Amino acid sequence: MNAQRGSIEEESIADLARRLVAADTGGWTPDGVKALVGGLGWEWTGAADETVVATGRATGDARLRPVGRYEQAYVSGESYVELAVPVAVAAPDAAAQADAFRTAREAVTAALGKPSVMGSHGDLGPFYDSGPLWGAPFVRWRGRPDTLELRAGKTGPELVLQPTDPAENWFWRQGIGEEHSISGYFGSTRDRANSGLGFPGGWTARSWETVTRSLGDFLGALPAETTALGIRIAMPLYGRDGQGAPILFEVACGDRLSIGCFAPDDIDPAALGWGTVTEHPGTASVFHDDDPVWRVDAGGPGEPKGRALAEMMVATARANGVSEPTDLIVGGEAEYVDGYDVTYYGLGLRTG
Known part of the structure; x- marks a missing residue:
């Protein structure tokens, strides 16, 4: 033996x-x-x-x-x-x-x-x-x-x-x-x-505090997990504001996490914590130099401050007229990752 x-x-x-x-x-x-x-x-x-x-x-x-x-x-x-x-x-x-x-x-x-x-x-x-x-x-x-x-x-x-x-x-x-x-x-x-694989129902966030917690947990671990899994996630987030549902954010993560913000002219993203390509030059290879103008390079494995990022995104969404957590929507494009159909159960956000 x-x-x-x-x-x-x-x-x-x-x-x-x-x-x-x-x-x-x-x-x-x-x-x-x-x-x-x-x-x-x-x-x-x-x-x-x-x-x-x-x-x-x-x-x-x-x-x-x-x-x-x-x-x-x-x-x-x-x-x-x-x-x-x-x-x-x-x-x-x-x-x-x-x-x-x-x-x-x-x-x-x-x-x-x-x-x-x-x-x-x-x-x-x-x-x-x-x-x-x-x-x-x-x-x-x-x-x-x-x-x-x-x-x-x-x-x-x-x-x-x-x-x-x-x-x-x-x-x-x-x-x-x-x-x-x-x-x-x-x-x-x-x-x-x-064949025969079952999928559970999800849950829906009922408060902005719940969104902040779930989004913070997701973002904090994301670059470590995508690096480990060998995948890249591209997740648009839309916000229903009473007149439509424009894109608010683009979350892009491979070996680093970058988040873009599509803010209208009547709010001040810099005051909410967003920067430009000048402050976050690493995002130039992720987003075009001027689209979106506002973005943040949150770092690689272990570096993102998930809670702070989530607070910034929630504050931005609310400043854009998104009044309820159910009005923050994960774009359906995010559900297809490297040949996998993906459901983001932990976010508690609607997908559309």
């Missing part, structure tokens, strides 16, 4: 991903999980209160998640809902974590193909887990009966093998309409792997 574990320690992320996808999980019963762990060449005592699986990997041991209080309502015979295997350890700053996730994602994608699902868990992960503060990106290779997810863990990215139904049942049943009932965003391809 020690020799086998020694060879696994040098196993690449891609090879580990292939083995996990091919593994027989036995319905995630106690006996099935014991066989799974043994088949992977790892060690687990199988005691009811023991969740650590010794892998011999330099990045740390794996963890089993047994069905407990928060998982019970979403399972159908499973005793465990995931096996999480750390695949990299990075410094705690957002840039290092995003880069480690990107590297792992590229390696697994080369082995398994493009993920059928991607997004961010926001601050509410599966079964009410909280994610890292820098961001909570994930990609999934959805299958039946099991799914492989690459997830942002506490010290670095983790490969998570899980039964498909429990996590999806949990997510679907969060669509209860209450504020912040679902966070993050969720994107899926139209691949046959997503």
Whole structure:
């Protein structure tokens, strides 16, 4: 066993991903999980209160998640809902974590193909887990009966093998309409792997304070998450003002976050915190030099001050005559990202 574990320690992320996808999980019963762990060449005592699986990997041991209080309502015979295997350890700053996730994602994608699902868990992960503060990106290779997810863990990215139904049942049943009932965003391809995939209902922000919180959370983590996921988000925001719904903002984020403001002549954007290309020269490659005139370069991973940006945008929207949160609208163009159909659940804003 020690020799086998020694060879696994040098196993690449891609090879580990292939083995996990091919593994027989036995319905995630106690006996099935014991066989799974043994088949992977790892060690687990199988005691009811023991969740650590010794892998011999330099990045740390794996963890089993047994069905407990928060998982019970979403399972159908499973005793465990995931096996999480750390695949990299990075410094705690957002840039290092995003880069480690990107590297792992590229390696697994080369082995398994493009993920059928991607997004961010926001601050509410599966079964009410909280994610890292820098961001909570994930990609999934959805299958039946099991799914492989690459997830942002506490010290670095983790490969998570899980039964498909429990996590999806949990997510679907969060669509209860209450504020912040679902966070993050969720994107899926139209691949046959997503056949039967269900989508929960969303929720609508009922106060400007709710918009400020949700928008701030989204913007603060966005460049770290888009860097990790290898995507670029272009999100126009429109404001209904009683006469129409002109574009107010353009959020553009790849490895840096830039926000443009389309302000009318009768307000003073500079007084609200907006600058021009002179103050934010990095935005010249994102927006035309004079369209929009007003913009801000919010920075790369870990740099955006999400709350302050959200307060500035909300103040600008209200100065433009947007009287209610329901009148701030995410442009439908933002729903298509690199071949994924994306829903921004955590924003609580209408899409149109």
